[in-house]
Amino acid sequence: MSFVPGLGIVKGMALTLRRFFEPKATIKYPEERPDQSPKFRGRLQLLYDEYGTLKCETCFQCAQACPIECIDMGGIDTKGRYHVHWGPPETYGERRDESALRRSGRTVPDKAYEHFESIDLTAVDGILEDHDYDPKKMLEILEGVQAAYGFLPVAAIKRISFKTGAWYALIYGTASYYDHLRFERPGDIAQGAAVDAHRPGEVAFLAGLDGALHGAKHKSPAATGKVH
Amino acid sequence: MTTVLKTPAGWPSILLARAAATVPAGTDPTDLDIAVRRGAFEGLKRAVRDLGPAGTIATVASSGLRGRGGAGFPTGEKWRAAAATQARRRYVVGNGYGADPSSFTDRALIEADPYSVIEGLAIAAYAIGATEAVLAVRAEDVQAVQRLEAAVAAAEEAGFLGPDLLDSGHDLAVTIRPVQGAYMLGEETVLLKALEGRRGQPEQRPPHPTERGLFGMPTVVQNVQTLAAVPWILVNGADRFAAIGSKASPGTILVQVRGADKAGVAEIPVGTPLREIVPLAGSLGRGRTLKAILVGGPSGGILPPELLDTPYEFDALRAVGAHIGSGSVVLADDRACIVDLGRLLTSFCATEACGKTIPCRIGTRRLVEIVERATTGRPKPTDLQLLADLSADIVDSALCDHERLTTLPLTSGMRYFGPELDAHLLRSSCPAGVCRPIAVAAGAAS
Ligand SMILES: Cc1cc2nc3c(=O)[nH]c(=O)nc-3n(C[C@H](O)[C@H](O)[C@H](O)COP(=O)(O)O)c2cc1C
Ligand code: SF4
Ligand code: FES
Numbered sequence: 237m238s239f240v241p242g243l244g245i246v247k248g249m250a251l252t253l254r255r256f257f258e259p260k261a262t263i264k265y266p267e268e269r270p271d272q273s274p275k276f277r278g279r280l281q282l283l284y285d286e287y288g289t290l291k292c293e294t295c296f297q298c299a300q301a302c303p304i305e306c307i308d309m310g311g312i313d314t315k316g317r318y319h320v321h322w323g324p325p326e327t328y329g330e331r332r333d334e335s336a337l338r339r340s341g342r343t344v345p346d347k348a349y350e351h352f353e354s355i356d357l358t359a360v361d362g363i364l365e366d367h368d369y370d371p372k373k374m375l376e377i378l379e380g381v382q383a384a385y386g387f388l389p390v391a392a393i394k395r396i397s398f399k400t401g402a403w404y405a406l407i408y409g410t411a412s413y414y415d416h417l418r419f420e421r422p423g424d425i426a427q428g429a430a431v432d433a434h435r436p437g438e439v440a441f442l443a444g445l446d447g448a449l450h451g452a453k454h455k456s457p458a459a460t461g462k463v464h
Numbered sequence: 465m466t467t468v469l470k471t472p473a474g475w476p477s478i479l480l481a482r483a484a485a486t487v488p489a490g491t492d493p494t495d496l497d498i499a500v501r502r503g504a505f506e507g508l509k510r511a512v513r514d515l516g517p518a519g520t521i522a523t524v525a526s527s528g529l530r531g532r533g534g535a536g537f538p539t540g541e542k543w544r545a546a547a548a549t550q551a552r553r554r555y556v557v558g559n560g561y562g563a564d565p566s567s568f569t570d571r572a573l574i575e576a577d578p579y580s581v582i583e584g585l586a587i588a589a590y591a592i593g594a595t596e597a598v599l600a601v602r603a604e605d606v607q608a609v610q611r612l613e614a615a616v617a618a619a620e621e622a623g624f625l626g627p628d629l630l631d632s633g634h635d636l637a638v639t640i641r642p643v644q645g646a647y648m649l650g651e652e653t654v655l656l657k658a659l660e661g662r663r664g665q666p667e668q669r670p671p672h673p674t675e676r677g678l679f680g681m682p683t684v685v686q687n688v689q690t691l692a693a694v695p696w697i698l699v700n701g702a703d704r705f706a707a708i709g710s711k712a713s714p715g716t717i718l719v720q721v722r723g724a725d726k727a728g729v730a731e732i733p734v735g736t737p738l739r740e741i742v743p744l745a746g747s748l749g750r751g752r753t754l755k756a757i758l759v760g761g762p763s764g765g766i767l768p769p770e771l772l773d774t775p776y777e778f779d780a781l782r783a784v785g786a787h788i789g790s791g792s793v794v795l796a797d798d799r800a801c802i803v804d805l806g807r808l809l810t811s812f813c814a815t816e817a818c819g820k821t822i823p824c825r826i827g828t829r830r831l832v833e834i835v836e837r838a839t840t841g842r843p844k845p846t847d848l849q850l851l852a853d854l855s856a857d858i859v860d861s862a863l864c865d866h867e868r869l870t871t872l873p874l875t876s877g878m879r880y881f882g883p884e885l886d887a888h889l890l891r892s893s894c895p896a897g898v899c900r901p902i903a904v905a906a907g908a909a910s
Pocket of ligand 3: 648759816817818819820821824825864865866867890
């Protein structure tokens, strides 16, 4: 066991080199699950007791402990819809306050959100009720909310998320895709104009087409809606 | 803008046959009694009483009808695939979105004869065993939405739709669904996503919607013109339909022509040479000559006048680098700059690309950058090669047809208007004097 200077680093680099030339694989978790040693600490597993029932008591301790907030609990309700079962805020108590509140589906007393919050949600609740809290009717719900408020307030989207069980991010993704749905108050002209300029839309295309067919002088790129 | 243009005498009419001016102008197209007197729901009766589901599919298949939504897929085959898939429920979706903002073909049809579309929808649903049918229309076309809603209500009242239609034992619920907000909604998988209330991004195929479509159930998505042709086929026979138009794609189709002083929708037999379609758009204006024809809408091909003999037909147009697409045929006169036109079309398509995949999100954007460098007189020496390579890569790796077709304006421009593109890319000059080449290069302009 004589001490050879630099042996450690050579060993380390040898391992690196070996791994470097080995074939690589990207495993599509969770569709594919590689064999993992039972001792592996990153292993996610729900255990069953001797009667075959799940030992999980939905105590939310794992959700509380997960540093990247990736664990939550969910299930299928009587209408076959998937819901995340948010725990009460206390269960996320070790987290930052806003995070705990947001995960429990409550509104967040965050300064940055404050000015979004002061809307009356009765209209949203009525629209949700009309559409049976069904996330498959999301476009109808969003269109209804926009008709009621003139735009899609953050608080309304949160409410929709909470009531339908669809993730906030999913609803935001849907709403941001369709050109006729907007997150800006109609009064906010500057912001609206910036959005319009970024997506010049059909009217601009038609005008441009008519011009281009007859050789009208081409406008500067900025005027055609490209944002540099 | 939904003017219906007169076609030369002797040209067959199928889609607009019932709406044709046999009745005094100003009659309400949603009046069920008038429509029935003109033959509405005769096709459905024939399907239900004589043919049965399998017979209906066989008749449609033997007529050779191909989808009018752009891709030209054989309709009978689509129905057969959906009917053959085991499922608890099936859907039929009528695609009346009419994505191209410069084309009003589907809208003209719906407004002129809503019953033909609804009847086609009911026949398709009966044939594949669907109990729910959705007809998606553009929410902006208020009149089309209203007429369809009125027509569906009247037809339901009269027992042509709804539970146990025409005493066939078949139930059918028809919903009119106005959708809006994205060009991509015309694409079938995107439309299905919108109907499910989700973000509208295309899906990988297979599985095709005929296997797994709306809410995971087998779904037949069909353009409204395709649907409107079906009743005519059942009433007049598959053979008579197959005799009209070209051999490979029989029947008629609506085109949207757009010229200098005239624009409108016309019904033409598939396979009509472009030469005979162009005059429908009127004259180009005094002293003007035809420089190019844009066939297929924003992602169409730009064809030179030498190709005027090309038949307006799915395969022939594909072969020359254009496509039927939205059914639009647009004329550009000698003042137009092809590169500028290509820039306009490509940037529209790139803005409307959904952003799901890399060819879609980045590839189309790079195409726009290349062509914008060309039109502002700041091309790079490698741009011509880059344009060719990038287009080929996008076509190879695209998820949906939109990206593939987005390359068409520029690749067809390259193919037929090479010298003009070279002038922009190699000499920073615009022969048509439309673009703004940089000052230094302008001295060397042609
Ligand atoms: C970008 C894009 C836009 C489309 N827009 C439309 C449209 O506006 N209307 C339509 O019927 N089909 C449109 N299609 C074609 C549809 O995806 C689909 O093929 C068609 O609705 C099927 O019906 P068909 O077999 O009767 O043609 C579009 C396709 C793409 C890729
Ligand atoms: S950048 Fe990539 S990972 Fe991020 S949202 Fe866009 S597509 Fe998804
Ligand atoms: S437009 Fe995005 S994948 Fe085709």
